[in-house]
Amino acid sequence: MTIRVLVADDHAMVRAGFGALLAAERDIEVVGGAADGERAVAETRRLRPDVVLMDVRMPGMDGLRAARLLLAPPGGEYRPRVLMLTTFDLDDYVYEALRAGASGFLLKEAPPADLVSAVRVVAAGDALLAPSVTRRLIEEIARCRPALPGAAPRVRSLTERESEVLLHIARGLSNTEIAEALVVAEQTVKTHISRILAKLDLRDRAQAIVFAYESGLVVPRSGLPGRTGGRTA
CATH class of the missing domain: 3.40.50.2300 (Response regulator)
Structure with missing residues (x-):
């Protein structure tokens, strides 16, 4: 093609x-x-x-x-x-x-x-999204902006595993790397990502990583879970 x-x-x-x-x-x-x-x-x-x-x-x-x-x-x-x-x-x-x-x-x-x-x-x-410069850009700007209004309910709509996958996306991991980290099949990761995008009304991974920082799910510079989180499946 x-x-x-x-x-x-x-x-x-x-x-x-x-x-x-x-x-x-x-x-x-x-x-x-x-x-x-x-x-x-x-x-x-x-x-x-x-x-x-x-x-x-x-x-x-x-x-x-x-x-x-x-x-x-x-x-x-x-x-x-x-x-x-x-x-x-x-x-x-x-x-x-x-x-x-x-x-x-x-x-x-x-x-x-x-x-x-x-x-x-x-x-x-x-x-x-993998290059560190992309993540640094989002981290630096997200640090200076208030949390996205109304983001918490959307984050809570995710299962615990979907929240984990979103965190890995925000860190710049590929589907293969996420699958290895969670010890699941790559197709399972793709399924989780499709559900995440649908639940959060996002177009693709680029918007997903922005949402992860803006919502507070990821704390800038730490890559760790922030003040909001998904619920247990």
């Missing part, structure tokens, strides 16, 4: 460089580009790529607003996977993009292999 990608960045050289890098891969096709958020939204809706590489800071409509428009379309319309690109590893815009449903973010200075891998990860429906 070929992964169709659109690159949105206001620097032509960046668009060309990322485009050439991705186009060199046999399973990736670069279908278009955009120099600002408004154009990114229009081209994405026209070309319908699988993944949009979206720069956070662009003139006019920035990447955050563009991501929101693409990830919350009316009437259940087409939604791409959005991978945010940023020069700064602690950027409040990226945090807001994760809340909006972006599948993750990547620093522009990351090695080329990381970019290719990230596109494949988000195209497969996973979230790019």
